[in-house]
Amino acid sequence: MTEQDLIQQLRSGDELAFKQLVEGCQDMVYNTALSIVHDASDAEDVAQEVFIQVYRSIDQFKGDSRLSTWIYRITVTKSLDLIRSRKRKKRFAFITSLFGPDNEVLHDPVNFHHPGVVLDQKEQAAILFRLIDQLPENQKTAFILLKSEELSYQEIAQVMDLSVSAVESLLFRARQNLRKLLESQGGQKRK
Amino acid sequence: MSPEMNHKEQEEILDSLRGMKRATAPEFFYTRLRARMEQELESSVIGRFGRLLTRPALSLGLAAIILLLNITTIMKMVQQPDGAPETSAPIAIAGYSSIDTYPVYDDITSEP
Numbered sequence: 001m002t003e004q005d006l007i008q009q010l011r012s013g014d015e016l017a018f019k020q021l022v023e024g025c026q027d028m029v030y031n032t033a034l035s036i037v038h039d040a041s042d043a044e045d046v047a048q049e050v051f052i053q054v055y056r057s058i059d060q061f062k063g064d065s066r067l068s069t070w071i072y073r074i075t076v077t078k079s080l081d082l083i084r085s086r087k088r089k090k091r092f093a094f095i096t097s098l099f100g101p102d103n104e105v106l107h108d109p110v111n112f113h114h115p116g117v118v119l120d121q122k123e124q125a126a127i128l129f130r131l132i133d134q135l136p137e138n139q140k141t142a143f144i145l146l147k148s149e150e151l152s153y154q155e156i157a158q159v160m161d162l163s164v165s166a167v168e169s170l171l172f173r174a175r176q177n178l179r180k181l182l183e184s185q186g187g188q189k190r191k
Numbered sequence: 192m193s194p195e196m197n198h199k200e201q202e203e204i205l206d207s208l209r210g211m212k213r214a215t216a217p218e219f220f221y222t223r224l225r226a227r228m229e230q231e232l233e234s235s236v237i238g239r240f241g242r243l244l245t246r247p248a249l250s251l252g253l254a255a256i257i258l259l260l261n262i263t264t265i266m267k268m269v270q271q272p273d274g275a276p277e278t279s280a281p282i283a284i285a286g287y288s289s290i291d292t293y294p295v296y297d298d299i300t301s302e303p
Binding site for chain 2: 019022023026027028029030031034035040043044047048051052055114115116117118121124125127128131147148149175178179182183
């Protein structure tokens with residue numbers, strides 16, 4: 001079945017076509033979400049929301065990019081939304097803890113270990129994921145799509161709706177910032 | 192920690208995602224997704240109906256219509272036509288609603 005056929009069947013509300021789409025893309029969506037949100041349960045939630053949106057708004061898909069590109073775009077947006085909402089909740093909890101009797105200490109999440117990372121690189125990867133979290137959103141997205149999903153610069157550019165040179169620049173700055181963060185951490189350790 | 196070693200460590204960390212495999216979605220992902228979709232569909236139908244009822248203009252309008260219908264019915268029952276015999280309100284309501292005290296047992300012939 002070609003992608004066009006699949007899209008047509010999805011538009012006509014074909015359950016079997018939807019199942020085929022989910023089973024074909026679930027790992028791609030889940031892995032991308034997991035690499036951004038760093039929590040298995042949240043990643044599953046995001047992945048479900050992504051497919052619900054695909055099901056509801058397939059009519060809005062113009063077909064000027066590949067279906068997988070569109071799905072990546074929804075996944076990245078939903079994952080970043082979840083992180084923003086987490087940050088808002090954290091800020092709100094901090095403010096309420098200042099005024100309320102509940103002085104609960106807010107912990108940062110523990111190290112995230114991606115299940116696909118090679119065993120002897122788990123510790124280094126956990127450090128890297130913690131640093132990636134501190135990057136600006138667009139640098140983080142480009143870096144994760146490159147490293148976690150192994151997309152080409154061209155594909156990343158399509159997902160992020162940017163030019164290839166803009167993606168190159170984002171990735172260059174991401175690596176620079178990661179180096180700076182590593183140096184500052186090294187400096188802090190030495191002190 | 193020497194600066195060279197530090198640099199080497201940094202490079203190891205930056206390249207630590209090399210060869211990373213894709214994480215796989217949890218088992219029965221599609222089944223759980225369908226369950227959530229059905230649940231959301233049900234709650235959206237109930238929610239839409241609930242939201243309609245919570246609109247002040249609509250709920251007040253509905254209440255006004257019901258009140259008006261009640262008043263009209265009572266007025267019709269209470270206002271007697273000129274030639275009609277005078278009946279009390281409960282009897283009038285019973286007559287209007289076809290609730291009558293039909294003497295069922297009167298028709299049964301007594302057994303010898």
